[in-house]
Amino acid sequence: MAQAQDLRQAITSMAGRGRPMLSAYVSVNAAIPENQERAYLVRLRDAMNDADVPKALQERVRESLEEETHPRARTLAVFAAEDGLFEVYRLQVDLPESCRWGDPYVAPLTLVLDEYEAYGAVVLDAERFRYFVVSPLAGTEGDEQIKGNGFREVDVDPAEPYPRGGMDQESSSRRTEANVHKFYKQLGELTRDLTLREGVKRLILAGPSERTAEFRDLLPNEVKGRVVAEEHVNLGGPEGELLDRLEEIRERAEHERAGELLAEIRESGVRGPEDTIKALQEENRVYHLAVLWELDGEVRWSDADGLAIMDITQETSPFSGEPTRVRPLTDVLLELAAARGARLDFMRGENENTDTLRDEFGGIAGLTRF
Known part of the structure; x- marks a missing residue:
């Protein structure tokens, strides 16, 4: 942060x-x-x-x-x-x-x-707990280290009230379900604190399926609703394989989220460059944009007004009379979204989401407030 x-x-x-x-x-x-x-x-x-x-x-x-x-x-x-x-x-x-x-x-x-929504990943079994974050800005902070695929493992203060490191102490009793249950209750509170501190909006649970299911049930309500994926993952494999698996899960969750966004736009949104830009810049109704990664096209831009003019032949602004210039449509969308506080998702690749965005929505669409 x-x-x-x-x-x-x-x-x-x-x-x-x-x-x-x-x-x-x-x-x-x-x-x-x-x-x-x-x-x-x-x-x-x-x-x-x-x-x-x-x-x-x-x-x-x-x-x-x-x-x-x-x-x-x-x-x-x-x-x-x-x-x-x-x-x-x-x-x-x-x-x-x-x-x-x-x-x-x-x-x-x-x-x-x-606008970027950070992902968190809890990796656990009956005796181990790790917490990863993918944030928009890569780098290192203190004792936190960047892993593969942008995952940053959070090094939790040993003073936190949960079992750490050497877990051989009282190993026989800790393996009982009662102690695992108590362990998970403590970890649920820790997960809540880490999730809120790191600004995580979407949470992945990974580990043996019977353990992730139990842990999910014990999560505090503040974070239970942020869980977007629960996956069976082998914790005994190489570190690189674990991180690649987490990235696969994250990308699948993002793909599903993009599909849900397009479905919402279909029900109550705007589509196509002209209607979407009008709703975004003039009416301030758009709060979430979906834009094709390979979006082509240019529009006129008024620096004096901070507004796009869709008529590419309009050399002066109809708002102020000041000169306009030609800009790539993608640049204009980025600037307008930042100015209007709208989230913007670029959709890349060849899949059903990009097909829908390209063929049905004209490459750009937006979810509206009203």
């Missing part, structure tokens, strides 16, 4: 800078085929050239990123300027790539911090 607070301060500081700077969002997710063999470095080089970033600054950015063979992130947010500013933020969220030279472009970062 401290990282998020530091990042908000950095965003505020960058927004107040009077000098041009590089703002780049680079997809480095190793699961995306286009990123194999670090192809993102080539894309970033070309994008910086196209954006007319000063050559010396380009070289500094490339040298820094080339040193990282494993970025441990899905997206890198890079901010750099000729006066020495150089910041890289590792995000566990997939964002469309963009590269700009000029005013700081922090809308995607703001949106991630405000």
